[in-house]
Amino acid sequence: MVTNLRKSVLVFRELPQDQLARIRALHEVTVANPRKPEQQAAFEAALPHAHGLVGSSYAITPQLLARAPRLEVISSISVGVDNYPVAALRERGILLCHTPGVLTETTADTVFALVMAASRRIVELANHVRDGRWDRNIGEDLFGWDVHGKTLGILGFGRIGQAVARRAALGFGMPVLYHGPRAVDVPELVGRATHVPLDELLARCDIVAATLPLNDRTRGLLGPREFGLMKDGAIFINGGRGATVQEDALLQALDSGRLRAAGLDVFCTEPLPQDSPLMGHPRVTALPHIGSATHETRYAMARMATTNLLQALAGERPTAVYASGA
Numbered sequence: 001m002v003t004n005l006r007k008s009v010l011v012f013r014e015l016p017q018d019q020l021a022r023i024r025a026l027h028e029v030t031v032a033n034p035r036k037p038e039q040q041a042a043f044e045a046a047l048p049h050a051h052g053l054v055g056s057s058y059a060i061t062p063q064l065l066a067r068a069p070r071l072e073v074i075s076s077i078s079v080g081v082d083n084y085p086v087a088a089l090r091e092r093g094i095l096l097c098h099t100p101g102v103l104t105e106t107t108a109d110t111v112f113a114l115v116m117a118a119s120r121r122i123v124e125l126a127n128h129v130r131d132g133r134w135d136r137n138i139g140e141d142l143f144g145w146d147v148h149g150k151t152l153g154i155l156g157f158g159r160i161g162q163a164v165a166r167r168a169a170l171g172f173g174m175p176v177l178y179h180g181p182r183a184v185d186v187p188e189l190v191g192r193a194t195h196v197p198l199d200e201l202l203a204r205c206d207i208v209a210a211t212l213p214l215n216d217r218t219r220g221l222l223g224p225r226e227f228g229l230m231k232d233g234a235i236f237i238n239g240g241r242g243a244t245v246q247e248d249a250l251l252q253a254l255d256s257g258r259l260r261a262a263g264l265d266v267f268c269t270e271p272l273p274q275d276s277p278l279m280g281h282p283r284v285t286a287l288p289h290i291g292s293a294t295h296e297t298r299y300a301m302a303r304m305a306t307t308n309l310l311q312a313l314a315g316e317r318p319t320a321v322y323a324s325g326a
Contacts, residue, residue: 007313008070010046012055013077016299019306026310027052034058054309059083065092073312076322077305079103080241082214086323096323097308101159102300103292108163110291111209111239114263115152115168117285118235119207120144121261124282145235145260147172153205154178155198155221156212156240162186164209164239165193177201202229207237214241222246227253233260239291242266247278254283265291 009023011031023029030050032042035058047068053060056077062085065071073095074084081098089096117123121144128134128142152168154161157180168174169192176193178184183195202208208230212218223246230236236259238245247268253259263285264278270289278284292298308318 007051007072008046008049009052009054009309009313010043010050012043012053012058015054015077015302015306019302022306022310023054027313052309052313054305056305057083061085062088065089065094073097073309073318075305075309075312075318077301080213081322082241082243090323095312095318095321097305097312097318097320098322099301099304099308100320102304103297104159104163106294106297107160107211107239107291108167110265110287111160111164111211111237112167114237114239114265114285114287115207115209115235116147118237118261118263119147119150123285147174147207149173150206151175151177151204153201153208154193155201155208155210156180156218157184157195158211158213160239161211162189164211165189169193177205198226199229202226203231205234206231207235209237210240210244212240212244214243218244220244220246222249224249224252227259230259232258235259235261235263237263239265242268242270247276251277251281254281259283261285263287265289 007027009027009029011020011029013033030042030046032039032046034040034043047064049070050068051070052073052075053071054075060074060083065085065088071094075097076084077099079098079100081096084096086096121142125142152174154165154176157178161178162184165176165178166188169176169189177196178193179196179198179201186193210222221244227249236250250262254262261283265287266289267278272279272286278286292301304319308320311318
């Protein structure tokens with residue numbers, strides 16, 4: 001049933017002005033980012049009246065949810081939904097929408113950029129020049145390692161994992177092994193990407209890239225046992241979720257020399273604490289969770305999230321529903 005009734009929408013992360021205008025044309029809007037202290041009170045005051053929430057990067061806890069009795073939909077400007085109490089939303093019959101697809105290629109670019117950067121020591125050597133230390137041809141102590149032809153293992157073979165595999169196999173001639181719940185039929189990767197058990201992937205691959213979502217099965221998946229199974233001199237990349245990795249175990253593998261390097265876009269705590277051993281670690285290329293952070297992709301995500309929200313409030317089936325109370 002489609003309705004033209006104006007409802008209350010709480011925007012808890014800034015939207016592009018044209019997308020905000022789409023919502024304001026149909027509904028009453030409060031913009032309040034609870035991460036900003038000066039907007040926290042406005043966010044809390046708007047919760048009891050909100051029929052729809054749209055935003056990202058803020059934990060909507062069951063306690064917050066209980067203060068929003070009119071809520072019909074949360075539209076997240078993200079693919080991952082680990083900031084939302086999915087079971088509680090289902091119990092209340094509240095739709096949870098997200099933005100899959102539009103960020104796949106951009107995030108895969110970031111993951112493969114980390115493969116290149118960690119293997120060829122790009123950031124380290126760029127700083128070598130910037131710091132004025134390039135006063136002669138570099139020696140073997142600063143050489144990197146080839147990417148082309150190496151075996152790449154991908155943990156998680158959804159849209160992003162498959163996009164990384166295409167870059168690796170078709171662009172760099174890399175044999176690809178992947179691990180996930182089941183084998184996936186990707187026509188252009190037939191004969192180039194092979195589904196294998198986790199332990200086999202870890203033991204055989206020169207580079208292991210994680211593109212895993214965070215859930216009960218993947219939380220803390222990569223620990224001392226898993227890093228211990230990896231080849232001596234392997235490289236680890238994480239472009240999925242930080243909490244899939246036990247960071248102490250990763251640090252031990254790096255410090256022992258078992259892992260040659262790591263490229264990380266995600267961490268257990270973000271922003272990365274100033275006292276984290278991963279910050280400034282000589283074997284780590286660290287990025288500030290920029291997987292989808294391009295102008296084009298972030299706009300496309302905001303547009304999809306806005307569309308999802310408006311469809312739900314109009315009584316229509318949203319474009320991308322993660323969880324439904326139905």
